Amino acid sequence: MSDKPADIDTLHPGLSDWLQHTLSCDDVAREKLLALLQQRWQQHNHGDMPRWQQAIQTLSRCRGKAQRWRVDDDLLVLGKAASSAGQQMLLEQALRELMPWRKGPLRLHGVDIDTEWRSDWKWQRLQAHLPKLSGHKVLDVGAGNGYFGYRLLAAGAAGVLAVDPTWLFVMQHQAMQTAAGAADNWVLPLRLEDLPDSVGGFDMVMSLGVLYHRRDPLAHLHRLKQHLRPGGLLVLETFVLPPGDDLEISPRRYARMGNVHRIPQPPLLRQWLQDTGFSNVRMVDINRTSVQEQRRTDWMQFESLAEALDQYNHALTVEGLPAPRRAIMLARQNS
Numbered sequence: 116m117s118d119k120p121a122d123i124d125t126l127h128p129g130l131s132d133w134l135q136h137t138l139s140c141d142d143v144a145r146e147k148l149l150a151l152l153q154q155r156w157q158q159h160n161h162g163d164m165p166r167w168q169q170a171i172q173t174l175s176r177c178r179g180k181a182q183r184w185r186v187d188d189d190l191l192v193l194g195k196a197a198s199s200a201g202q203q204m205l206l207e208q209a210l211r212e213l214m215p216w217r218k219g220p221l222r223l224h225g226v227d228i229d230t231e232w233r234s235d236w237k238w239q240r241l242q243a244h245l246p247k248l249s250g251h252k253v254l255d256v257g258a259g260n261g262y263f264g265y266r267l268l269a270a271g272a273a274g275v276l277a278v279d280p281t282w283l284f285v286m287q288h289q290a291m292q293t294a295a296g297a298a299d300n301w302v303l304p305l306r307l308e309d310l311p312d313s314v315g316g317f318d319m320v321m322s323l324g325v326l327y328h329r330r331d332p333l334a335h336l337h338r339l340k341q342h343l344r345p346g347g348l349l350v351l352e353t354f355v356l357p358p359g360d361d362l363e364i365s366p367r368r369y370a371r372m373g374n375v376h377r378i379p380q381p382p383l384l385r386q387w388l389q390d391t392g393f394s395n396v397r398m399v400d401i402n403r404t405s406v407q408e409q410r411r412t413d414w415m416q417f418e419s420l421a422e423a424l425d426q427y428n429h430a431l432t433v434e435g436l437p438a439p440r441r442a443i444m445l446a447r448q449n450s
């Protein structure tokens with residue numbers, strides 16, 4: 116792989132056909148999307164990219180022939196171990212070049228990756244409220260490494276188009292695809308705002324853990340709605356406040372993050388969704404994130420939730436604000 120690869124068919128094999136035949140994306144939107152992707156891959160200047168590409172090259176060289184994936188007792192398993200101990204060591208070394216691993220857990224090329232997040236717990240909370248996904252085309256916004264895309268496919272979805280502007284996560288997904296082979300789960304290095312309007316009328320659009328990063332949450336909700344077909348389902352997960360005096364807060368820093376803009380109480384979040392034109396708005400889950408669900412591991416060695424909480428009172432962040440709690444909202448696009 117060259118330093119700045121530009122061949123979209125190599126980077127995202129099958130994407131163009133899938134956009135055309137499965138998503139029924141019109142030609143103009145498809146060409147626009149592919150041209151933008153090409154530009155992103157050509158113009159990135161991330162200093163770690165050569166190292167990540169080298170790692171992915173090693174994975175492609177050392178992996179066994181069989182490329183497949185499955186969910187095994189709630190663990191996402193991609194590919195198989197190598198046939199020799201030496202090759203297996205090279206695989207693990209290559210996967211460590213792609214640290215920190217945040218979303219999982221995964222068994223990738225036979226290596227157990229204990230990620231920062233127990234995303235399987237989030238999936239369990241979410242899945243309980245999803246309709247039958249058979250044949251669904253899903254857009255996953257801010258997908259990270261695409262973990263949930265595989266869970267959606269395993270639950271029957273026809274395909275998942277995912278966007279995330281963070282290059283490390285896109286490259287982790289590429290590493291996952293060296294093991295999975297052809298899975299209809301694409302993580303593209305784009306922001307939601309980059310997607311052409313008419314890329315497709317998705318049956319379901321997910322935005323998990325993104326809204327609070329947006330300065331203008333209503334603009335984000337409008338964009339999500341734009342990509343749903345009439346009757347399609349929005350799945351939104353975001354921080355909410357516990358009951359109290361403030362209807363919302365706009366913290367300068369929150370749980371050691373500098374990019375959390377607005378945290379509403381659930382009734383205000385519901386109002387935002389209704390103001391955007393969604394109907395049948397329901398909050399189906401609310402959960403205070405535990406230090407067992409989000410934590411430092413051997414594969415994510417930076418600070419995690421425990422260091423962002425008041426050490427004497429886990430109900431508060433180090434800034435003295437209510438500790439992270441997340442609501443899952445479902446809503447329908449009915450226009």
Ligand SMILES: C[S@@+](CC[C@H](N)C(=O)[O-])C[C@H]1O[C@@H](n2cnc3c(N)ncnc32)[C@H](O)[C@@H]1O
Nearest residue numbers: 256257258259278279280281306307323324325
């Ligand atoms: C907290 S993570 C959530 C990841 C995953 N959805 C989950 O729930 O585990 C937020 C993700 O949103 C991505 N993101 C931030 N701004 C975005 C935008 N404008 N469009 C799409 N993704 C965005 C970030 O790169 C990051 O991976």
